[in-house]
Amino acid sequence: MDRRQFIFRGLALGISASLGITGWQYYASESDSNRDWVLSALLPALLYGALPKDTTLAQHELARTQTAITDFMPYLPVSQQQELADLFALLANRISQLALSGHITALPQLSVNQRLALLASWRDSYLLVLQQAYHGLRELLYGAYYGQPEHWLPITYTAPKFC
Numbered sequence: 001m002d003r004r005q006f007i008f009r010g011l012a013l014g015i016s017a018s019l020g021i022t023g024w025q026y027y028a029s030e031s032d033s034n035r036d037w038v039l040s041a042l043l044p045a046l047l048y049g050a051l052p053k054d055t056t057l058a059q060h061e062l063a064r065t066q067t068a069i070t071d072f073m074p075y076l077p078v079s080q081q082q083e084l085a086d087l088f089a090l091l092a093n094r095i096s097q098l099a100l101s102g103h104i105t106a107l108p109q110l111s112v113n114q115r116l117a118l119l120a121s122w123r124d125s126y127l128l129v130l131q132q133a134y135h136g137l138r139e140l141l142y143g144a145y146y147g148q149p150e151h152w153l154p155i156t157y158t159a160p161k162f163c
Helices: 003-018 032-046 055-075 078-092 094-101 112-123 128-146
Strands: none
Touching: 003 128, 032 055, 032 078, 032 112, 032 128, 055 078, 055 128, 078 094, 078 128, 112 128
8 A cells, every 4th residue: 555545545534434434435436437427527627618618519528538538548557547546436435535625515516616626726735645636637637638639729739740
């Protein structure tokens, strides 16, 4: 167990103990559904302003980005895959989400402004673990979105040509 896991599990365990919750389901809840659930909540906040105004097109872009993330995950080092799986499982669990976000409300039920404020608080946190969670998610999500060639034109990016 590394330091990040120790801190996350300690926070979640402390909160669950203080609330009198005896059944800790964190270990049983690591799955792809956690990743999809958390990404569906955080992608609109991180890509706020970059998505099309039309909600149908925006939902299509979010689904494509989520698919790109799912396709890219196996290429990450195993340690990073495990850290992301831990983060997704912690954010999918209401008790550990309370410790990480300060909100008992489920992530998808928070407004976009609340999600943006949550991510900004992680970015500016004095806890290195929260900063790492923010930067890891941001790089993964931005890479998946802007890695698609159709998103290059609005940011005036042209791919380098190798001879």
